Amino acid sequence: MFPQFTDVLIVGAGPTGLALAVALQQAGVDHVLVDKLPSGQNTSRAAVIHAHTLETMEKLGVVDELTRRGLSLIRFALRDRDRTLLNLRFDQLPSRHAKILMLPQDETEAVLQERLLELGGSVHWNATVSSVERNGDGYTAWLATSEGERAVQARFVVGADGMHSIVRQSAGIAFEGETYAGSFVLADVMMDWSVGSEEVSLFFSPSGMAVVAPLPHDRYRVVATMENAPEQPDIADIQSILASRGPSDGRTKVREVLWSSRFRLHHRVASAYRNEGMLLMGDAAHVHSPAGGQGMNTGLVDAMVLGDVLTRVVRDGKPETELGRYEALRRPAAVEVLAMADRLTGLAMIQGGFRRSVRNVALGALDRIGPLKRKLELDLSGLSRKAYSKL
Numbered sequence: 001m002f003p004q005f006t007d008v009l010i011v012g013a014g015p016t017g018l019a020l021a022v023a024l025q026q027a028g029v030d031h032v033l034v035d036k037l038p039s040g041q042n043t044s045r046a047a048v049i050h051a052h053t054l055e056t057m058e059k060l061g062v063v064d065e066l067t068r069r070g071l072s073l074i075r076f077a078l079r080d081r082d083r084t085l086l087n088l089r090f091d092q093l094p095s096r097h098a099k100i101l102m103l104p105q106d107e108t109e110a111v112l113q114e115r116l117l118e119l120g121g122s123v124h125w126n127a128t129v130s131s132v133e134r135n136g137d138g139y140t141a142w143l144a145t146s147e148g149e150r151a152v153q154a155r156f157v158v159g160a161d162g163m164h165s166i167v168r169q170s171a172g173i174a175f176e177g178e179t180y181a182g183s184f185v186l187a188d189v190m191m192d193w194s195v196g197s198e199e200v201s202l203f204f205s206p207s208g209m210a211v212v213a214p215l216p217h218d219r220y221r222v223v224a225t226m227e228n229a230p231e232q233p234d235i236a237d238i239q240s241i242l243a244s245r246g247p248s249d250g251r252t253k254v255r256e257v258l259w260s261s262r263f264r265l266h267h268r269v270a271s272a273y274r275n276e277g278m279l280l281m282g283d284a285a286h287v288h289s290p291a292g293g294q295g296m297n298t299g300l301v302d303a304m305v306l307g308d309v310l311t312r313v314v315r316d317g318k319p320e321t322e323l324g325r326y327e328a329l330r331r332p333a334a335v336e337v338l339a340m341a342d343r344l345t346g347l348a349m350i351q352g353g354f355r356r357s358v359r360n361v362a363l364g365a366l367d368r369i370g371p372l373k374r375k376l377e378l379d380l381s382g383l384s385r386k387a388y389s390k391l
């Protein structure tokens with residue numbers, strides 16, 4: 001039987017919806033988690049989990065398993081082909097998790113889902129929310145399910161339903177920003193790669209940018225700009241990108257594309273994170289360039305903060321005004337992340353020999369100025385935004 005009543009309806013069982021469900025399940029807060037897919041996603045998308053995210057997720061009891069499945073790295077380099085412009089290190093971070101953890105998003109979701117089931121929670125797959133209406137003290141959500149149309153009555157509705165969020169639309173909240181011209185490709189590959197498997201590299205090149213990040217099981221994630229990208233880039237596409245933007249030693253050989261996709265770049269933040277009892281988190285609230293690998297990380301921290309706020313209100317009987325704390329903390333965090341991702345993307349895509357030389361000289365200087373480097377490391381790890389997760 002599909003549940004008819006709940007305190008918290010979570011729409012979307014991506015990483016943020018799953019993390020919130022685990023937090024609420026642990027706190028004993030009644031909730032229902034639904035997703036329109038027939039089962040969990042199998043797309044790799046986000047590949048990195050940063051130190052601050054790992055810290056905030058400790059209380060979910062998933063960090064050991066994520067760490068066991070992932071690849072722990074400490075180096076991130078900005079390069080112009082063979083020349084290293086800036087070397088960042090994450091092993092000196094002021095954190096119990098001084099590293100970057102590489103793990104494909106579907107694995108992160110699998111770990112969260114396993115934890116939810118272990119705690120006695122569940123996901124209602126095949127359940128698509130078509131609208132959410134205000135109704136007395138709460139909300140009615142209409143869903144198309146495998147059992148037919150169903151209505152769920154909830155006190156609070158959380159939109160964890162991604163960029164095209166139906167919850168955001170039902171709440172009448174604007175998604176302000178823009179969509180960039182051009183497209184990106186994303187591929188998980190097996191290849192010969194002379195840089196090795198201990199460094200995440202961001203290559204700047206006149207023909208576009210390319211990120212190469214090692215993943216567990218000898219795989220690499222490649223993310224790159226590409227004009228007129230095909231729907232599923234193949235070996236030749238990735239080989240040609242890396243041959244023209246990566247090391248010039250001729251030793252790069254892409255042997256297999258395990259999964260690939262193309263996507264457009266958006267840069268948007270919701271004008272509000274809340275309209276009374278309807279709340280937004282993750283990509284429903286903010287989307288931006290993947291440069292710096294921040295999207296899922298910011299969303300997971302949203303989920304942890306919202307979990308604490310909803311626990312206070314639903315379980316501990318605190319006034320609903322507490323919900324305002326969530327927006328007050330998390331929207332500024334997203335605005336900072338958007339600005340950082342935008343800066344990194346802009347730097348990577350600078351055109352013209354003179355402007356590129358100036359950029360390279362500036363980054364070379366930054367590499368020698370310790371405090372500025374530390375600041376960038378803290379920004380990327382999320383630790384500089386710790387204050388935005390403290391209730």
Ligand SMILES: Cc1cc2nc3c(=O)[nH]c(=O)nc-3n(C[C@H](O)[C@H](O)[C@H](O)COP(=O)(O)OP(=O)(O)OC[C@H]3O[C@@H](n4cnc5c(N)ncnc54)[C@H](O)[C@@H]3O)c2cc1C
Nearest residue numbers: 012014016036046047129161162282283293294295296297
């Ligand atoms: C190419 C690419 C690379 C990226 N790389 C990184 C990276 O390296 N690091 C990083 O941190 N982030 C990265 N991101 C961003 C990251 O993938 C997202 O931030 C993350 O998936 C957001 O999680 P979410 O739970 O908010 O939303 P989603 O993952 O989009 O999940 C939303 C869920 O809601 C469900 N849903 C939608 N509508 C409905 C409905 N009406 N009813 C029921 N269910 C619904 C969907 O089926 C889906 O399961 C990348 C994104 C892309 C596209």
